[in-house]
Structures are given as C-alpha cells and as structure tokens.
Amino acid sequence: MKSLVLDSIGIPEELCRGVPPTCEIIQVPPGKAVPFERVRHARSWIVDARTKVDRAVLDQLPHLLAVSKFGVGIDNIAVQDATERRVWVCNTPGVLDDAVAELTIGMIIAAGRKIVAFDRLIRAGAWTITPPELTGQVHGATLGVVGMGRIGRRVAQLASALGMRVVYHNRRRIRDAETRGLAEYVSWPDLFEQCDYVTIHTPLTDETRRLVGSAELARMKATAVLVNTSRGGVIDERALIQCLRERRIAGAALDVFEQEPLLPDHPLRTLDNVILLPHVGSATERTRSAMRELALANAVTAAQGERPSTTINS
Numbered sequence: 096m097k098s099l100v101l102d103s104i105g106i107p108e109e110l111c112r113g114v115p116p117t118c119e120i121i122q123v124p125p126g127k128a129v130p131f132e133r134v135r136h137a138r139s140w141i142v143d144a145r146t147k148v149d150r151a152v153l154d155q156l157p158h159l160l161a162v163s164k165f166g167v168g169i170d171n172i173a174v175q176d177a178t179e180r181r182v183w184v185c186n187t188p189g190v191l192d193d194a195v196a197e198l199t200i201g202m203i204i205a206a207g208r209k210i211v212a213f214d215r216l217i218r219a220g221a222w223t224i225t226p227p228e229l230t231g232q233v234h235g236a237t238l239g240v241v242g243m244g245r246i247g248r249r250v251a252q253l254a255s256a257l258g259m260r261v262v263y264h265n266r267r268r269i270r271d272a273e274t275r276g277l278a279e280y281v282s283w284p285d286l287f288e289q290c291d292y293v294t295i296h297t298p299l300t301d302e303t304r305r306l307v308g309s310a311e312l313a314r315m316k317a318t319a320v321l322v323n324t325s326r327g328g329v330i331d332e333r334a335l336i337q338c339l340r341e342r343r344i345a346g347a348a349l350d351v352f353e354q355e356p357l358l359p360d361h362p363l364r365t366l367d368n369v370i371l372l373p374h375v376g377s378a379t380e381r382t383r384s385a386m387r388e389l390a391l392a393n394a395v396t397a398a399q400g401e402r403p404s405t406t407i408n409s
C-alpha cells in the first residue's frame with residue numbers, strides 16, 4: 096500500500112508529479128470535513144493556518160507520523176498532543192523571512208508616511224499637500240521590535256538601512272544582535288515608551304497571548320504606530336480598538352487578527368487610523384513556492400518514515 100499524504104493547501108499538480116511513486120497525495124480542502132474513515136491510514140498531513148489540528152483530530156489519524164505546516168506559525172496545531180503521539184510537527188522556517196520583513200517595512204512606511212491616508216483623500220476628490228497630521232517620519236525614528244527571531248532580525252536590518260534607530264525586547268537577550276549594532280536591548284515598558292513604531296514578531300503561544308494589552312498601549316506615544324505581521328492574538332484587539340477610537344496612538348497597521356478572516360462588520364473596518372491587510376506576509380510568488388516545496392518535502396520524508404528536515408518537536 097502507498098504511503099498516504101493528506102494535502103490541505105492545494106499542492107500544484109506539477110509539484111505532486113515529483114513525489115516518489117511509493118507516496119500518494121490526497122487533497123482534503125480546508126473548511127470541508129476531513130473524510131477520516133477514508134484517510135485513516137494517512138502518514139502525513141500538510142496544513143496551513145486554516146486547519147485546526149487538535150487532539151480529537153489527531154485521534155482520528157492513528158498512523159500519522161507528521162503534521163507539516165505551510166508557514167512558520169504553529170499555533171493551530173496541538174504540538175504537545177502531537178508529541179505525545181510521536182507525531183512530528185514541522186514548519187517552513189527561513190524561506191519566508193524576507194517576504195514578511197519587507198511587508199512589515201512596507202506597512203511602517205505606509206503608516207508613517209500616510210500613504211494609505213493620502214490615497215483615500217485623493218480618491219475622495221481632495222488634493223491636500225501636507226497638513227501637519229499627515230507629515231510622518233520614518234528616517235530617524237525609533238523602531239521597537241518585539242521578538243528578535245529570524246523575521247525580527249531581518250526587519251531590524253532593513254529598518255537600520257532606512258536610518259531608523261532600532262531597539263528590541265525578547266524573552267532572552269540576543270547579544271550578537273547588540274554587538275553587531277543591529278538593535279539595542281530595552282526593557283518591556285521602555286520599548287513602548289520610547290518607540291515611534293512598535294512591530295510584533297513573536298509566535299502566538301500561551302505566554303504571548305494578548306501580550307500587548309491596555310498597559311502597553313497606554314505607554315505608547317500619541318504619535319506612535321503599532322504594526323503586526325505575526326499573529327493577531329498577540330495583541331489584545333479590544334484594547335487596541337478602544338485605543339485607536341480614542342486616538343491615543345496615531346495608528347496601527349495589521350496583517351493578522353484574532354479571528355481570521357476578519358468579519359465583515361468587524362469594528363476595525365470602520366476606523367480610518369488603521370491599515371488592514373488579509374494575512375499576506377509571506378505572499379510573494381517565490382516565497383509561497385519555496386514554502387510549498389518545503390512543506391511537501393517534509394510531509395513526503397515523514398511518510399517514508401524518516402525525520403523531516405525542519406521539525407519543531409525533534
């Protein structure tokens with residue numbers, strides 16, 4: 096019998112053709128019920144953020160050897176339950192750092208230099224040159240990076256090249272980033288007090304859920320902007336909405352939300368001081384294709400009984 100690989104991301108046919116003849120790929124579209132009876136013998140499963148892999152689901156797939164995530168965030172996967180069942184959880188680190196970092200910088204510039212605000216004005220028939228509230232500053236401003244992993248570091252590099260001062264806060268200090276002059280370490284309160292822009296690059300875990308809440312927002316400057324391309328759950332969204340409504344900070348630029356897709360009547364959609372994107376941090380052609388290749392390679396390797404290259408639970 097062939098080793099079965101479930102595909103919930105829609106691997107293109109030409110990639111599937113490169114899979115060894117000992118493996119069979121079956122598509123299981125996200126959002127549709129998984130036909131567990133039919134795929135019970137599956138050995139690996141490729142998923143993206145839309146598929147929740149919890150204990151109940153794992154119990155339906157007793158022969159599973161790996162859950163292969165298309166992306167780095169693994170907050171939709173019950174890693175501990177997988178580990179207890181000796182199921183590898185793997186993701187696609189490294190290949191999306193540049194894409195997410197460049198989008199983050201794009202959002203900083205778009206919010207800081209009011210690109211979206213000017214665009215809205217022009218479409219509304221106005222032609223305004225520079226009212227003071229639309230004169231933002233990026234060069235020379237201070238950027239605070241929350242989470243100095245691969246993506247946080249890349250953002251720090253790009254921001255430095257733009258002439259920004261970069262500071263960071265991380266669970267543990269990253270000395271080499273400091274000695275290389277990439278970013279200065281600051282305390283948690285200082286990061287919010289000192290920065291003109293704060294950008295989030297920490298994974299969503301029990302420890303980071305709603306990490307940025309009313310206390311942190313209250314410390315931010317009235318001119319500051321909060322940027323998030325990591326996971327919506329890291330910010331207390333209700334507190335942020337309140338803060339934006341009362342214009343206690345200048346704005347926010349968000350690519351991720353507590354609940355995705357963002358509901359049509361979500362209050363964030365009504366605010367003019369927030370830039371909204373539909374979770375597209377890694378959405379460049381080359382990045383997505385590298386992610387697909389790595390996610391497929393991990394799934395096929397596991398289906399053949401070998402350890403995938405980028406497991407997070409060893």
Ligand code: DGY
Binds near residue numbers: 376
């Ligand atoms: C990730 O890497 O988890 C991204 O959110 C997927 O695009």
